[in-house]
Amino acid sequence: MRAMRLLSGAADDASLAHDVAAVGVADAVVVMMDSSGRELTRVRDASVPPGVPPQPDQVIRNLTRPALQRALYAALPPGTVVCGAAFAAAKPLPDGRVEVRFEAAAGEAPPEAAVVDVLVGADGIRSSVRSQLEKMGAPPRRPVYSGYRYYRGLVDLEKLGGADAWVASLGGTNNRIIYGASETCMLYQVSPTHASFARYCPAPEGSSRGVSPAEAKQHLMELCKGYPYPAPQMAEALEGGAIHLGELWSMPPSEEVWGAGCITLAGDAAHAVLPTLGQGAGQGVEDAVTLAITLHRAAASKAAAASGGGGAANAACRLSPAEVEAALRQYEAERGPHVQRVYHFSTSAFRSGVGESWLGRLRRNWQYRLMPAWLMKKATAWLTECTFAWDEAPPAAAAVAATA
Numbered sequence: 001m002r003a004m005r006l007l008s009g010a011a012d013d014a015s016l017a018h019d020v021a022a023v024g025v026a027d028a029v030v031v032m033m034d035s036s037g038r039e040l041t042r043v044r045d046a047s048v049p050p051g052v053p054p055q056p057d058q059v060i061r062n063l064t065r066p067a068l069q070r071a072l073y074a075a076l077p078p079g080t081v082v083c084g085a086a087f088a089a090a091k092p093l094p095d096g097r098v099e100v101r102f103e104a105a106a107g108e109a110p111p112e113a114a115v116v117d118v119l120v121g122a123d124g125i126r127s128s129v130r131s132q133l134e135k136m137g138a139p140p141r142r143p144v145y146s147g148y149r150y151y152r153g154l155v156d157l158e159k160l161g162g163a164d165a166w167v168a169s170l171g172g173t174n175n176r177i178i179y180g181a182s183e184t185c186m187l188y189q190v191s192p193t194h195a196s197f198a199r200y201c202p203a204p205e206g207s208s209r210g211v212s213p214a215e216a217k218q219h220l221m222e223l224c225k226g227y228p229y230p231a232p233q234m235a236e237a238l239e240g241g242a243i244h245l246g247e248l249w250s251m252p253p254s255e256e257v258w259g260a261g262c263i264t265l266a267g268d269a270a271h272a273v274l275p276t277l278g279q280g281a282g283q284g285v286e287d288a289v290t291l292a293i294t295l296h297r298a299a300a301s302k303a304a305a306a307s308g309g310g311g312a313a314n315a316a317c318r319l320s321p322a323e324v325e326a327a328l329r330q331y332e333a334e335r336g337p338h339v340q341r342v343y344h345f346s347t348s349a350f351r352s353g354v355g356e357s358w359l360g361r362l363r364r365n366w367q368y369r370l371m372p373a374w375l376m377k378k379a380t381a382w383l384t385e386c387t388f389a390w391d392e393a394p395p396a397a398a399a400v401a402a403t404a
């Protein structure tokens with residue numbers, strides 16, 4: 001939701017947030033239950049009265065990754081995104097810019113190296129750009145295995161009688177989080193026709209490799225046996241080949257800035273969280289928008305200084321490598337405390353959610369049953385609050401200018 005708020009400011013007419021919202025499904029009420037089917041709590045967005053269509057940034061929107069990518073690609077000028085070349089290595093040049101080399105496809109010559117003003121490694125939890133930064137002297141950071149594997153897939157709701165019937169069977173809601181013993185099951189509608197289904201269970205590291213689609217389907221069916229509706233039915237509706245099986249890893253954010261020179265990181269490459277709070281992709285979007293705003297402010301501040309402070313704050317202005325570097329460190333310093341907090345909150349929510357001990361499950365269930373929804377909302381409000389805007393006065397204009 002915080003990411004949606006940021007996207008709302010990314011275009012004058014707020015079209016980007018509307019475009020993203022249009023391809024997703026609103027989740028105004030989240031229903032949590034235990035594995036016996038007893039409802040523990042439901043969290044409603046009280047600010048949206050029932051029956052009133054919510055604004056894009058008022059409620060959680062569920063959407064698939066390809067749908068998000070398509071909406072974001074469509075907002076970019078044609079030719080902005082070039083696919084098909086994997087990052088291989090980067091080298092800072094004496095003038096501060098960065099030379100980037102790419103991997104050669106099998107049997108082909110490597111693509112030509114590129115010299116860039118900024119390199120943003122958004123290449124996931126096993127980031128090659130992060131490895132490159134480590135070779136350049138950054139402290140090494142390693143992903144941490146949670147001890148859990150996931151099964152997940154997209155269920156065609158036609159197989160469950162159609163989306164309307166499915167929503168009606170869930171009492172007019174379109175999601176469930178089901179807490180078991182050392183297990184969690186999550187299902188939520190992500191498009192007019194499909195729902196996402198995910199199941200976490202303990203597994204030794206490495207044991208998820210080499211599992212055939214048929215075995216994955218069988219495991220999933222066994223895991224969901226005895227679970228409340230619609231978990232077993234959704235497991236049954238998934239084809240074996242459509243089940244993604246993997247391990248849940250996280251990566252703690254650095255306490256310091258995480259880049260060097262004109263190289264930085266964004267998304268899981270910088271900080272990968274466990275998925276309980278559904279914050280991973282949103283943090284990546286927040287990173288990207290924060291980075292864009294920080295660079296924009298640095299350029300606006302330079303333009304304003306060049307024109308004597310009068311009226312040219314939005315004029316195009318090219319930053320020097322030193323100014324780019326200062327803006328990147330500012331972005332990392334700004335994001336660091338927030339992603340640290342999200343990381344620790346997601347980790348503790350994951351541990352208490354899966355309920356590894358009898359006492360832990362008792363505490364979890366009673367906590368959800370007794371905690372008033374308003375208190376739960378209040379405790380998590382910081383995840384969705386956002387006051388960052390493109391047109392704010394640059395708070396650190398002096399610092400940016402001083403590095404010029």
Ligand SMILES: Cc1cc2nc3c(=O)[nH]c(=O)nc-3n(C[C@H](O)[C@H](O)[C@H](O)COP(=O)(O)OP(=O)(O)OC[C@H]3O[C@@H](n4cnc5c(N)ncnc54)[C@H](O)[C@@H]3O)c2cc1C
Pocket residue numbers: 085086087088122123124125127128150152198246247248266267268269273275277278279280281282283284
């Ligand atoms: C089971 C599960 C459930 C989840 N549920 C949610 C959820 O409900 N909500 C949520 O917000 N998040 C969720 N997440 C987390 C979310 O998937 C990640 O946080 C998000 O995908 C991170 O995005 P990213 O772009 O940083 O990295 P990635 O999605 O990992 O993308 C990295 C990209 O970089 C590319 N790449 C890698 N190496 C190179 C290279 N050398 N050169 C060029 N390209 C390269 C990859 O091909 C990939 O396309 C979940 C994760 C899991 C495992």
